[in-house]
Amino acid sequence: MTFDYTTTIRPNLPVSPKPGGQVPAFNFVGGNMDPALIPVDDLIAAFTSVIEREGPSLAFYNTGTGPLGYRPLREFVAKTLKKKAAMDISADEVLIVSGSLQALDLINQLILKPGDTVIIEEATYGGAMSRLDALGVSYEGVALNEGGICMTALADTLERLKDNGVTPKYIYTIPTVQNPTGTIMPLDRRNRMLELADKYGVAIFEDDCYADLIWNEKRPPAIYSLDAANEGRTVLYCGSFSKSVAPAFRLGYIVADWAALKHIVPMKTDGGTSALSQMVMAEFCQTKFASHVSESTASLKEKHDVMLEALAVEFGTIVEVQPAEGGIFLWIKLPDTVDTSVLFPAAGAEGVAINPGSEWTVDGPANKNKMRLCFGSASKDEICAGVAKLAEVCHREFGIPLRSGNVQR
Amino acid sequence: MTFDYTTTIRPNLPVSPKPGGQVPAFNFVGGNMDPALIPVDDLIAAFTSVIEREGPSLAFYNTGTGPLGYRPLREFVAKTLKKKAAMDISADEVLIVSGSLQALDLINQLILKPGDTVIIEEATYGGAMSRLDALGVSYEGVALNEGGICMTALADTLERLKDNGVTPKYIYTIPTVQNPTGTIMPLDRRNRMLELADKYGVAIFEDDCYADLIWNEKRPPAIYSLDAANEGRTVLYCGSFSKSVAPAFRLGYIVADWAALKHIVPMKTDGGTSALSQMVMAEFCQTKFASHVSESTASLKEKHDVMLEALAVEFGTIVEVQPAEGGIFLWIKLPDTVDTSVLFPAAGAEGVAINPGSEWTVDGPANKNKMRLCFGSASKDEICAGVAKLAEVCHREFGIPLRSGNVQR
Known part of the structure; x- marks a missing residue:
């Protein structure tokens, strides 16, 4: 029999080109x-060590340790972000996800519905915009210069939207090695962005997925770290191991307080991120990151x-x-x-x-x-x-x- | 500052209990x-072998081989399903996904919108129903006995829905080791289900995620294999390595023709399933599955x-x-x-x-x-x-x- 998909599937779905893969x-x-x-040899050493020690736990979803992810990896993320980005967080604020792309999808799913408006950088990651398009969400671009988002432009945009009765849902920023301009936002702008977010009641979505790759290895504190609240933070943060180690592990992380994570966890309906990837990454990172x-x-x-x-x-x-x-x-x-x-x-x-x-x-x-x-x-x-x-x-x-x-x- | 999430996030989101993980x-x-x-030792041997040979390809999303997944794993799936389930398929009909839970989400996303109706087995996987509830999709349960779905009950349900002007979007079935009843649907019912699906213009969603675990290792052909069409098949199929090897790899697969896959691939917005998991699994399965x-x-x-x-x-x-x-x-x-x-x-x-x-x-x-x-x-x-x-x-x-x-x- 020949089946008519056109009457069964949802209308107007995007189409993939026949995947070539070259x-x-x-x-x-x-x-x-x-x-x-x-690091082929170090990965083999890491895998051998962790699987000899903990391999049987692969029999359990999430290795039996709950939906936030493999604890040693979450602890490594918390420790590293504290040292590098001044983020005073615990492993319980870290949700391991399948790459920062899943972080984007989950945070969008948490916050956005069709018709919403968000603020993004005038030049930004194409995949962030294509996701917003797919969700039916409008976005306003804000001017960038050598220090990232211009705060006067951001203030003007927020004020203009307010005048039009629009509260944008979040400000999406890549402050630390901006994509595509490669700039790092200085501390004063980070503080100013928090002030503006507070004044206008807008969340900040801080995407730090390139932040490990800085020529002089120095960086300002994450915007997340400057947000004084413990519960009810303004900032949702994501990062990735795709750039620091390798994309094919598909490992990233969301950092957020429980007020947000408690809603994100039930949306992560994939039965957990690959524990194999997480275990190898954690073991490798302990000594080699x-x-x-x-x-x-x-x-x-x-x-x-x-x-x-x-x-x-x-x-x-x-x-x-x-x-x-x-x-x-x-x-x-x-x-x-x-x-x-x-x-x-x-x-x-x-x-x-x-x-x-x-x-x-x-x-x-x-x-x-x-x-x-x-x-x-x-x-x-x-x-x-x-x-x-x-x-x-x-x-x-x-x-x-x-x-x-x-x-x- | 303290941020008011209640005005920012979408309303009525589910809440996770504080994850304990015991x-x-x-x-x-x-x-x-x-x-x-x-199989700890065999996994270490598989990892060492594949990463020594192909480790550098981890630097690329999808190891640079396109969005359907790691080719040796897709070829293994195709070969194994041909042998076990009489599915005469090529690797290009196989999409590797992050566990069969992602298969459920993707196929639902392909087909369902709020207000739709589907047919499921009267006792079935709880996660299938909770997904349908979350999507606002109604479901009709059909009676089961020792051979799985009763075909007279299925025909009655389809006819009754038709009388009410409802075309259900799919029949979700776990025919080979039904969850939870543990039965295997015989060949005649599989053929009959296809006839009914054709008559009423309804797709079949065949979930075979327990099919590797049969006491006598014999099974009827997959419903997918009985569907004669090459393009425009009635059946969407999924399977998993979670039961045959281990759930913490997060590896499953969708089998479908390109008419369906071309729409599913763009919905898989996660940048690919863990290639590390896929590579180890493929290498392990070649000799040890x-x-x-x-x-x-x-x-x-x-x-x-x-x-x-x-x-x-x-x-x-x-x-x-x-x-x-x-x-x-x-x-x-x-x-x-x-x-x-x-x-x-x-x-x-x-x-x-x-x-x-x-x-x-x-x-x-x-x-x-x-x-x-x-x-x-x-x-x-x-x-x-x-x-x-x-x-x-x-x-x-x-x-x-x-x-x-x-x-x-």
Whole structure:
């Protein structure tokens, strides 16, 4: 028999392209990391140690220890955030989730319904906007500069919304290595954001998923840490092991007080996040996290510098790019004549994957000359060759750059 | 500052009890398995082998191979289902998910909206009903007997709904080791269900998550395999590694044609299921799955027999219980004077965890004298001691059984 799905499934569902699953030759997109940095031997040692000791507990959902996640991993997260981000939290404020993408989904599910409004950064993670679109939630973009969100712009937006009778549900911010601009918000702005959130009765959703990857390893306290309340906090916080160790573990965490977690836990209907991933990660992190992050960050900084240099060599003075303070990407401005939505498929056809500016900004048309390039997974040689290829495609499509790599095109 | 969550979060959200995370002394609930059966050495060998070979691919989301999941695991699933369940499928019909609970959520998200109606078995997995309740979906229970769903009752229900202008969205069935009754639906009923689904234009959701655990290792073909269409199938299928290997891996799978998968993939917004879990599972299963399942099933059958015997010794002739054909649970009927919703907290206070019949049936009040007891994770000694304790509590609460274990109470 042939079944008519069109009458059975919900209408207007998105469609996946037939999944190919090929990594492009020059992979300047996505939160992927460097295959050369995966600590294979240390992971084998960690797995062997933890499974010899605790393997039988895999027979239980959540290893029999409840829905917040594997306790040693939650304790590691609490200890590390206290040390790095001045967050004075206990393991009971930490919910392990299947990557910070699940954190986004759960926090959205906690707070948002169709018709709601939220505030986001004018340039931000594309997946945050696509989620809001899918939920029927409106978003207002707020201007960014070298210190992240401009607080006057935020105050103006909050006031304007208030005048229109709108209380936004949260301010979504990536304050520590902003995606895509790579900036770190200074302490005074963090305090100011809390004041504004309090004044207007708006929650703050602090996404710190790149915060482990800072060139000088110093950072201001998390906004969460500046929120004095113990119960009834203004801030919901998330982080990730995807950038600090590897995305394929699918491990992230929500930090929130019980007033919020008590509602989030029942929404996490997946029977727990992979305990295998959690156990290996916890065991690895006890002894190796700090040195691994230092090594990764040093390598990423080198690749960041290589990409900046390659952009200068291949594109010359026509690109404007601010060095990042950490992370895995650069946010690049090209002349107005370039449309990166057109560059995107042309470059893709030659094996160069980029994020066009329109997908990473609230006002797409105004940012069509921008693009995000990730240097997380490509090697230095791939970065040089890929940026050269991108310049070649850009010249072919838009006539610029006129010269690159000392070659007249 | 103190933030007022009540005005920010969505109204009427469920609340989690403060998570304690203690496994009860006599753990007769949940899909947990036997800690003694976790193949620690084989898992370490599998992990070492696969991570030495492919560890660097952990740097990529989905190991860089696309959203359907780790290909060797999908190929193993396809090969195994072909052999065991006569499902002539390719790896491209298999989507790896984070446990069959995620399969339930994704298939519900594909099909259901508030106000819809579905058909389920009159006694079924409690988590399936709680999901439907949360979605605002109505369900009709259909009578079961020793061969699973009664096809005359199913036909009557479909006809009655049609008369009322209702087309149910799917028939949810656990045909192979039904939860909680432990029966296996024979081939003729499977064919008949497909005929009825076709006649009334209703999809079938076939949940085979216990199907690896059959005492005689023989089973009828999956309903999916009897559905002749290649595109536009009537049947959506799910299975799990939680029972055959271990729940804490969080690995299950949806089998469906691309007409359905193309919509499910974009709904799986978690950035992929733990590749670490998938890689270890695939490597382990290549050489050890068959022997591990045989060993587990033999052990479960012994514990099944021990629990039946303990029930006979402790409760005598007042319990009615049908031996299961596989799986990890027994469905038990007590005299009408017993209310298992009252027995549940009383037994829980003494460390005996049970599933009261009202939580596992559509018509709770009519099944208050029933209960589900799982023997998956408890040892034989724990089964004997736990059933004795349960009889003692039942006697104290309801005056029956009068005698047990040759002791007058």
